[in-house]
Amino acid sequence: MEKINYRELGCESPRFWTGMGVMAFLILLALVSVYHMEHNGHYVTGMTNQIVWGLPHVFAIFLIVAASGALNVASIGSVFGGPMYKPLGRFSSILAIALLAGGLMVLVLDLGRPDRLIIAMTKYNFKSIFAWNIYLYTGFFVIVGFYLWAMIDRKGKALYRPLGITAFLWRLALTTGTGSIFGFLVAREAYDAAIMAPMFIIMSFSYGLAFFIITLMAAYWWDDRKIGDVRIAKLRNLLGVFVAAVLYFATVYHLSNLYITQHHGIENFILLEGGVYTKMFWIGQVLIGGVIPLFLIYSPAFSASRFAVMAASVLVLVGGFFQIYVIVIGGQAFPMTLFPGKEVVESSFFDGMVNSYVPTLPEAMLGFGGVVVAMTIVAVAARMFPMLPDSLEDPDSI
Amino acid sequence: MHRLIDLKRVAVMMVASVLLSFATAAISDSTVVEGSKAAGMDKGGCVAPQMDMRRNHMEYLKHQRDEVVHKGDRSSKFALAECVNCHASKDKKGHPVPVNAKDQFCDSCHDYAAVNITCFQCHRKVPEEK
């Protein structure tokens, strides 16, 4: 096998700095939104005492889930011994770190008291999955950081495989933790399911790979480097499997809920009568995030089209975003059953009513800022460090 | 070396106490509001000697806050509400002025020491009228 040369992303400075300028501006907008939200209080957002987690949480969870998935390519290379994936390990790791950083930024800046972050770092309640997650997230940065070092530095070669395995196991724990945030909320019918944790893992595979394909193809287009057809085909097939698996898990989740009479209310809400959430589920999650990408990936008509791979990846992300929106917001919009067999006639606290949520611009800008932060980290790292192989042409012997 | 640090500390202390006395004198001769509970106390009119309070009030209050919130033990003589009761001054019309307002009791030192007080983001800043 030929030797792989890694090189910094070389694109002319004006283009790079224009791109950076745009991203910096978007990050600035996000920070202005944060100031607006924290200075006035959360009343300026669409969040209420009924919908307590809003759009920022959708973005944050989306990015955190995708982060652990983005590491998959590196894991396939080092843990499962896939030689075709090994050259992509560095980029996969830095993308994972970047996505996690973006997601955590959004999560932290939406807190009621972000100034008390130090308390979250010093006081722990170990029964809380949130407290566990603080360790899982910081541990992820450290482990993947070392993993990246072992990939780049010759001195770290002996540690490459053990670190790869640790990182892989850690990312599984991390996504389980993120999924469990919802799985442990026994009171809310939409979340009361153990399948949430494995479903989040498979979602992370899918979103993470989609992010990876998009950023990889963009980087190689940016620097006029070449990616071989076989590599693209491998990534595309892998994405196809993950997208199908996400659809499968969603089906099992809803079918098992339908089996439980107590959960018919929430299923009826999400699948049939939930208005915007029903539309998001069928059109966003199933059609845009599942059926169309599968068609683009597996249809013989597009088998040679790189554009189709790119489009499928983008649609997977859009659909994934809707999926998390339906889980997070839809699950809260549906009223909790406090009095089985009774109908709430009057309540000043909206008991028994479907809650409405209209996200505001600052929330959206904060959330989107997280995505931009992730992309900025990737762009800067790829330009400053040898993250990507000079060429990803297919090897002569496969 | 040790000597030097010691000297420096003494100098800072002296400057600080001079400035402190200026700051408090600017409001009134005493830091305690006339007619309040503390005005009737000796030892500088507080629950503990003045120097002790200046140095350690934050520790006392923090300890008391945990005792009250977590244990429900309200027996401590240190309480933020009591600080406010005796140290929030009144304006010319007789209305109480927030104790953390500019140049008032808390602010006069905290501004100098550049320490941000967060107590009054949630706690009442003027005595409660009964």
Added chain:
Amino acid sequence: MSNRKQQPDMKRREFLTKSVIAASTATIAPGVLLTTADANAATKAASSNTRWGMLIYTNKCADGCSSCVSACEKENGIDLVKKPEGHSDAMWDEQRPQWIRKVKLKDTQTGMVSNLPLMCQHCEEAPCVDVCPTGASFKRADGIVMVDRHICIGCRYCMMACPYKARSFIHADVAEQVVESPRGKGCVEACNLCANRLDAGDGNTACAEACSKEGHNAIVFGDLKDPNSAVSKVLKQSHSRQLREDLKLNTAVRYTNV
């Protein structure tokens, strides 16, 4: 002369005083000290020999009466929380804090209508306490579930976990508070069974007091662990239930006729 000399050496002084007190207490007057502490109820810390709770007679709770709600708002300064200028009423209605609310129910089969006040149920196994990352949500020794707003970071996970939607997030700056109920933007809060009153030895909550004053007597408050308390006696005689008893949270607030 050094300025430091003027400062009392607190550590040393404290140590000396404490050892003197400890020594004298141990030798002369252990009994005296105990009795004086007991005599003053106001200085007693919450104890696990007590569990505060209440029984709500749903059939006595009057339709259209909300005196418990207004008493709570006055006691805890919730009426001082003002809508931010220019904000929509409908939005604010979903964002303003509510510790206790009146709910009117109709049985879907029989059509029977009932009224009840709903607030934090002070679970023994509280989900909000389990999920709180910093331990700001906690249960006091006497069973009161409350929020230490000094260490609450405003993540709202407890609000997601609470089966009773009992908690409120403070969405905007609060200009004025009552002394006994501090409150500020960005933290979560809920009913604390008027802990300040209980600590002061007043053994009743504002809502229960207001309900009796109206003549409804729908709320009986007291110590569930004391077999002679009014609430224990009525709980022994009446058929009561917990809301969402399927979750096995062992709530301290019980209801009849729901």
